[in-house]
Amino acid sequence: MKKYKIAVVGATGAVGIEMIKMLESRRNFSVESIKFFASQRSVGKKLIYNGKEIVVELLREDSGKGIDIALFSAGATVSEKFAPFFTADNCFVVDNSSAWRMDKDVPLVVPEVNAYELKKDRKLIANPNCSTIQMVVALKPLHDFAKIKRVIVSTYQSVSGAGQNGINELSEQVKAWAIEGQQPIVANKFQYQIAFNLIPQIDVFTENGYTKEEMKMTNETKKIMGDCSIEVSATCVRVPVFRSHSESIWIETERPLSPSKAKELLSATDGIQLLDEPENKKYPMPLFAENMQTTYIGRIRSDISTKNNALTFWVVSDNLLKGAALNAVQIAETLIKNKLV
Numbered sequence: 001m002k003k004y005k006i007a008v009v010g011a012t013g014a015v016g017i018e019m020i021k022m023l024e025s026r027r028n029f030s031v032e033s034i035k036f037f038a039s040q041r042s043v044g045k046k047l048i049y050n051g052k053e054i055v056v057e058l059l060r061e062d063s064g065k066g067i068d069i070a071l072f073s074a075g076a077t078v079s080e081k082f083a084p085f086f087t088a089d090n091c092f093v094v095d096n097s098s099a100w101r102m103d104k105d106v107p108l109v110v111p112e113v114n115a116y117e118l119k120k121d122r123k124l125i126a127n128p129n130c131s132t133i134q135m136v137v138a139l140k141p142l143h144d145f146a147k148i149k150r151v152i153v154s155t156y157q158s159v160s161g162a163g164q165n166g167i168n169e170l171s172e173q174v175k176a177w178a179i180e181g182q183q184p185i186v187a188n189k190f191q192y193q194i195a196f197n198l199i200p201q202i203d204v205f206t207e208n209g210y211t212k213e214e215m216k217m218t219n220e221t222k223k224i225m226g227d228c229s230i231e232v233s234a235t236c237v238r239v240p241v242f243r244s245h246s247e248s249i250w251i252e253t254e255r256p257l258s259p260s261k262a263k264e265l266l267s268a269t270d271g272i273q274l275l276d277e278p279e280n281k282k283y284p285m286p287l288f289a290e291n292m293q294t295t296y297i298g299r300i301r302s303d304i305s306t307k308n309n310a311l312t313f314w315v316v317s318d319n320l321l322k323g324a325a326l327n328a329v330q331i332a333e334t335l336i337k338n339k340l341v
């Protein structure tokens with residue numbers, strides 16, 4: 001069986017660590033060698049892969065030489081600079097940043113939705129925004145059946161979406177609050193205190209009043225679903241949750257779609273688990289989705305405010321897994337399964 005040379009770029013970050021764990025635990029392809037890259041700050045640090053210590057190396061322009069697939073999660077600036085060197089060295093790059101997502105020559109892939117976009121000669125592949133991934137996983141089977149015209153979504157996004165510094169900031173603020181009066185609550189990573197608060201701003205505002213995060217959900221959904229006619233209006237909110245993003249999603253469809261049909265379609269979809277028994281208080285919650293590779297859906301109901309075909313539901317998934325590391329590893333698995341690498 002063929003074995004593959006893998007690299008993780010940004011291996012010390014919140015997503016990078018999960019990429020390593022996914023590569024260890026899923027074992028859907030054989031790894032011949034693995035390299036970990038990060039910034040100067042982490043050079044020499046040791047990370048464990050399958051019980052072995054691997055020393056973190058400095059990312060350089062020639063780091064992609066001899067690598068088959070590199071998973072990047074080191075931010076857009078690093079991707080913009082280094083991904084082209086990797087692909088020039090014939091290495092596939094699965095990039096978790098926003099750098100290349102809307103580039104027309106770069107496939108933006110959620111394997112359950114558009115694995116057909118992966119091609120041998122398209123070496124650079126973009127991993128979508130975390131909130132978009134879990135939403136399109138839910139939308140795809142419903143769209144195939146009833147054609148979605150419009151989506152209104154509000155997100156409840158955990159602090160890990162902002163990386164390790166986001167996790168640290170919530171943790172430190174909670175500690176400072178608990179030792180009342182002894183430590184000031186300091187906000188660096190987020191615009192305001194995030195502990196015991198909600199911040200209705202993720203990324204910067206654009207000219208139309210939406211944030212960049214919200215426009216990612218609009219634009220990336222159209223691209224992944226391959227349908228520019230789907231209209232998406234998003235409100236993205238940062239919440240004091242460590243892991244897992246939650247979303248309240250409303251859809252209007254061209255054809256009728258009952259809650260029972262939606263449940264049937266969603267339960268038959270890979271990667272989705274229905275958790276929809278309100279009478280037993282069963283519905284998805286971020287604490288339950290943490291560390292799980294599944295997208296959970298519940299609270300499915302018809303919209304009582306309109307006679308149009310409209311449905312509303314609640315979706316929760318671990319943003320560091322399906323929203324980032326897992327989706328990237330699934331892209332690598334698909335490349336290998338389809339013999340593209």
Ligand code: A2P
Pocket residue numbers: 009010011012013014015016037038039040041042043059073074075078162163164165
């Ligand atoms: P480092 O830990 O050495 O700074 P997060 O999203 O959790 O903040 O993680 C970002 C990841 O990207 C980290 O692994 C970080 O490494 C890495 N990174 C940041 N800047 C660079 C760079 N210039 N070159 C390589 N890796 C980088």
